[in-house]
Amino acid sequence: MKVSFLGAGAIGSMFAALLKHYAPDLDVLVVVRGAHGQAISESGEIRTLGPWGTRSVPIAWSFDPADVAGSDFVFVTVKSQGTAEALQQAGDAIGDAVVVSIQNGINDQAYANHVAPERLVMGMTTTNMAVREPGTVSMQLDGCTLFGPPIGLNSIAAAEKVVELLNRIHVPGLEFLPHSNILGIRYNKLTINALGYASCLSASNFMTEALFHRPWRRVVGRAIVDECKRVYSAVGIQIARIPGRSDLSRLENLMLALELPILDKVVQLGLRGKFERSPIVFSLYQDLERGKPTEVEHINGQVVRLAESAGIHAPVNREIVSMTHELEQQAAATFYARQDVIDRISKLTAS
Ligand SMILES: NC(=O)c1ccc[n+]([C@@H]2O[C@H](COP(=O)([O-])OP(=O)(O)OC[C@H]3O[C@@H](n4cnc5c(N)ncnc54)[C@H](OP(=O)(O)O)[C@@H]3O)[C@@H](O)[C@H]2O)c1
Structure with a gap:
């Protein structure tokens, strides 16, 4: 199974690294850019800091959003204002993947223009992550991350699949839950x-x-x-x-x-x-x-x-x-x- 993180900064890099660490059978890809991306591309790893101490997780990376091609899940973890551009750059490569937003703010129109509602899952996290230096992310605060359907859709089936995937991460204090009123x-x-x-x-x-x-x-x-x-x-x-x-x-x-x-x-x-x-x-x-x-x-x-x-x-x-x-x-x-x-x-x- 391939899982991509489109725009892996603080949130994307941390969840990608945790998922790869706890579920090494998954193909986890981070789509990166800037100094943080450069550091990951040079080491081939994401360095994570948290209650587990310091851990370096080898990870597949790309500077090209179109490399999400063939993914089963595409997590979008750019800032809200970068959503439309990132989805546009990934374009047809998103294919039939379930697209999962873990972002703050309301950016639903950008998704509506690019992703069918039944393949879209909206998320909200209360965790706090930070890029400490290029290539290194830290978990400042644990907490829950909730997933549910986009506006106008009632089924939480896709959200439950996302929760099942992320529940492979076993870090005390990190919780993943479906929610019918994610809005x-x-x-x-x-x-x-x-x-x-x-x-x-x-x-x-x-x-x-x-x-x-x-x-x-x-x-x-x-x-x-x-x-x-x-x-x-x-x-x-x-x-x-x-x-x-x-x-x-x-x-x-x-x-x-x-x-x-x-x-x-x-x-x-x-x-x-x-x-x-x-x-x-x-x-x-x-x-x-x-x-x-x-x-x-x-x-x-x-x-x-x-x-x-x-x-x-x-x-x-x-x-x-x-x-x-x-x-x-x-x-x-x-x-x-x-x-x-x-x-x-x-x-x-x-x-
Ligand atoms: N960090 C947290 O603790 C936290 C907690 C709750 C919610 N959130 C929300 O989660 C979302 C992500 O936050 P974050 O803190 O992870 O942001 P971030 O550290 O800025 O990460 C976003 C990353 O995506 C990159 N990016 C933007 N557009 C891209 C594109 N088209 N292709 C490839 N990479 C692209 C950015 O590069 P550049 O830096 O070059 O733009 C950056 O590296 C935001 O909506 C934020 O409000 C964050």
Whole structure:
């Protein structure tokens, strides 16, 4: 059986290497590019760091997306904005493969243009992986990865096949599950990212400098969550609960607890050290730091488009999109002061 990973960066390289390690009978191919791809092509291996220590996994690689030809499964692990280009480059080579997205953001139109719905599986992962240096990926956080049908299809048969495949990976803390409302799961994660991305505009630690900071939490954080929920309700999107720690309702409970005088201190005392040592790093921050295009149009931008489709406005998410684009035009690693972000959102919510 051939399994390809189209656009193997942090997520694709890690899942490909884990799959090849635990299921050596599979032909696993990574389609790579850039410095990370160059390093993999020179060593013929992906170096992985995780609770298992350090492990180098020999792997087949290619710089040509058309080399996915003959695959039974093609995992797409490029950033959302690169989906259409990657699918176009792979073209007919995708053949009858089941195409599996493990991405953030809403990019369903790109798939609709290239893949029949019955061969498409949409995924969402709560894990956190990073390219530590070219050729080396690390698992920063374990968690679950959920799979389900694209919009308009009810059958989870293809998702179950993907879960069966990935269940060959045996790493404690990594779970693969089918879910019938994967769209609700994806919007749950999208909302957390919409909030997280706002904290990246000022390079603020999401927990200790954004959520724990009362003015940011009240003016920016609450406004984004409320606006997202208002828009979902207007277009009929039902948020589904994500198993484990990365769930919107858990985040909202935390925000509520931080409003209560004594609980506020207890929570901060309990969590501050942990999140100062291991901050949650959103990809938007890494992209801005490296001067790369961000996924903001597929996260906050998606909320703006949904609102427009329902004839309503999403000014707060629109402002986060605008501010992100402003930073994308600046030199790499340029950020706002946290107070500037609060002031800009506060002007919108006051009017
Ligand atoms: N990393 C995480 O922990 C994490 C967690 C949850 C969800 N996600 C989501 O998962 C998706 C992948 O994230 P990631 O962090 O793995 O991103 P990433 O590290 O940037 O990996 C994507 C890789 O695909 C390459 N690529 C892009 N277009 C390509 C093409 N046409 N042909 C060949 N290679 C191509 C990129 O090269 P260039 O760098 O040259 O563009 C990059 O190496 C994103 O939607 C992200 O939001 C990530």
